Amino acid sequence: VLTKLRIAIDGPAAAGKSTVAKIVAGKLSYLYIDTGAMYRSLTYKALKSDVDLHDQTELTKLLETTKIELEPSDKGQLVYLDGEDVTDEIRQSKVTNSVSHVAVHSQVREEMVKRQQKLASEGGVVMDGRDIGTHVIPDAEVKVFLLASVEERAQRRHDENTAKGFPSDLEKLKEEIALRDKIDSEREVAPLKKADDAFEIDTTSLNISEVVDRIMSLVERIG
Numbered sequence: 001v002l003t004k005l006r007i008a009i010d011g012p013a014a015a016g017k018s019t020v021a022k023i024v025a026g027k028l029s030y031l032y033i034d035t036g037a038m039y040r041s042l043t044y045k046a047l048k049s050d051v052d053l054h055d056q057t058e059l060t061k062l063l064e065t066t067k068i069e070l071e072p073s074d075k076g077q078l079v080y081l082d083g084e085d086v087t088d089e090i091r092q093s094k095v096t097n098s099v100s101h102v103a104v105h106s107q108v109r110e111e112m113v114k115r116q117q118k119l120a121s122e123g124g125v126v127m128d129g130r131d132i133g134t135h136v137i138p139d140a141e142v143k144v145f146l147l148a149s150v151e152e153r154a155q156r157r158h159d160e161n162t163a164k165g166f167p168s169d170l171e172k173l174k175e176e177i178a179l180r181d182k183i184d185s186e187r188e189v190a191p192l193k194k195a196d197d198a199f200e201i202d203t204t205s206l207n208i209s210e211v212v213d214r215i216m217s218l219v220e221r222i223g
């Protein structure tokens with residue numbers, strides 16, 4: 001019998017975490033959980049409610065009364081904030097460039113981690129983020145850390161924007177990604193860091209299916 005594994009995928013922005021996590025979850029009929037979407041949802045709500053992103057007490061209070069639901073659908077994972085579909089809104093650049101400031105607060109993280117651990121408690125999950133292998137599911141059966149050069153990651157976001165017909169500035173993307181990585185890696189609480197026992201994959205010159213294949217072979221070795 002194949003046990004219901006917990007697969008943790010961490011790494012910096014645009015390393016390909018959500019893309020490959022979704023495919024791996026699909027192959028195994030597991031639940032995909034995008035923890036970044038949870039931090040993004042709170043950030044979106046704080047921006048809309050004029051809550052100061054540096055005010056931990058206010059943000060924590062806001063989170064206590066905030067419902068965040070992640071629902072799989074044919075169109076991918078949908079994100080509901082207090083019952084409202086915010087799947088697209090939470091990807092706005094205003095949210096992207098603010099979210100790391102919200103994610104530094106220890107009380108905010110504590111509550112998010114509690115919710116994430118509950119979602120992962122029955123296994124059969126692929127969860128992606130920054131601290132999944134180190135803090136959320138430190139005993140995950142499979143841990144992966146995805147990397148890629150900042151140039152490659154900025155180019156990936158640039159290509160996504162261009163394909164959607166959105167304006168895009170490659171140099172600006174590079175700066176924004178580097179800054180977010182810096183804040184995420186240097187924060188005191190649960191910084192972005194490879195877990196000692198995580199399997200590192202540098203995806204700079206790999207395509208999506210090559211990354212998926214590597215993760216699936218790790219899963220098969222264990223499952």
Ligand code: CDP
Nearest residue numbers: 013014035036037039099100103129130131
């Ligand atoms: O998809 P992308 O890499 O652009 O970002 P994301 O996964 O949606 O995460 C957005 C931000 O949320 C990150 O830059 C972190 O500041 C924060 N985050 C976190 O602190 N811990 C997590 N487990 C997931 C996200």
Ligand code: CDP
Nearest residue numbers: 013014015016017018019156203206207208
């Ligand atoms: O979730 P994360 O921010 O780590 O990355 P993502 O949202 O999955 O974005 C990665 C982008 O790079 C997507 O447009 C993928 O199609 C592309 N890509 C990839 O994910 N993996 C590769 N090995 C090559 C390209």
